[in-house]
Amino acid sequence: MKLEEVMQELEALGKERSKKMYQSNGAHEPLFGVATGAMKPLFRTIKLNQPLAEELYATGNYDAMYFAGIIAEPKAMTAEDFERWIDGAYFYMLSDFVVAVTLSESDIAQEVSDKWITSGIDLKMSAGWSCYCWLLGNRPDREFSEEKLAAMLELVKNTIHDAPDRTKYSMNNFIYTVAVSYQPLHEKAVETANEVGPVEVNQGTAKSKFIHAAVNIQTAVDKGRTGFKRKHVRC
Template sequence: MATETIDSEVGELLTELASLHDPKVRAINERHGDDHGVNLTQLRAVAKRLKTQQDLAVSLWATGDSAARLLALLICRPKAFTRGDLDAMLRDARVPKVHDWLVNYVVKKNPHADELRELWFADADPVVASAGWALTIERVAKRPEGLDLAVLLDVIAAQMKDAPDRSQWAMNHCLAQIGISHPKYRTRAVEIGERLEVLKDYPTPRDCTSPYAPTWIAEMVRRNNA
């Protein structure tokens, strides 16, 4: 697709996304640190119409607009990005929903995912580090071979209590996942959760599972054994 054509289409899509902006959706999203007001069902409908278009996705990402970036992540080819591309994109993705979709929809499907996990895991930037933890959670649940779960628990025990919010949430998820997926480490995972009390008082709707690791572990083990 010629550059002029892509630029024209990007402009048209930005106009379309602006027309889908809903102040009520924006207000809800802002509570979670997001800065767009497009209903995600409508956004997915636009992506379904466009289908996969890597060049267009790259151009949409370059606009810096959050709704455009979410659309880009839905129409891109995850395996087409280099390790350097994804590292740069992750470090530039400061909006929570964009960050989350980038990691889950793109990075996890890219052949450089584990290299990036190792690169990001101990990064000084807590937002970047949280992506490393998110990829580690994936490994803990699906491909634990090569991971030292005991060392992961040591790191969580030492750092989670005082970690920045994004990293703390990801560490807590990793703690719970270790306890859920690996019976050998379940008792220790629960002990760490009980001692640190991270998210113990997190407000949780009645029909949802608390993110407090001991409760989360117990509920998921119960369901898995039911």
């Protein structure tokens, strides 16, 4: 299928309710409001197609950008490709759930994520931490350096309260994911979560709230979810 045909298919799948929900989370025009589950039949028709994914992502249409992540071929993408994608990710549903997810299935995931984490740019940092969460929740523990992850927990502990909001969410999720999905550092992650305590997000606004990794970790432990690994990252 060509770009124009895919865009027509996506537009036909759009729902006003989904569109409003995406907009409430930060999406802006152009977008159609396509539910992610509704994209699956279209994916089965197209399958993986990196050239088409690049065309879709370049449209700036939220639904097209999301679908680009579904049909992308991560191992065919270079660090420069991922830089271009993260530069186009204008809110967290793109940075953390399209770009970071796609990056996590590449061979350069940690290399690129490490660079983003130190970038000082909120959505880049958020994507970098999120990518590690996707990695840890999918790949075997042996693929990671325990020393490196321990140092990353220390970095989170020392900087999370002063980080931008989206990065706070992703750092908080990193602590949780290490505790649940990376067995060698379970205890250290629990300790880190307790030391960090509640983290305020949206500070100074009517929607200000606190997130607390320790609470979510305990819930996962109570449900016997420690050691959890998902078979696939992308849908």
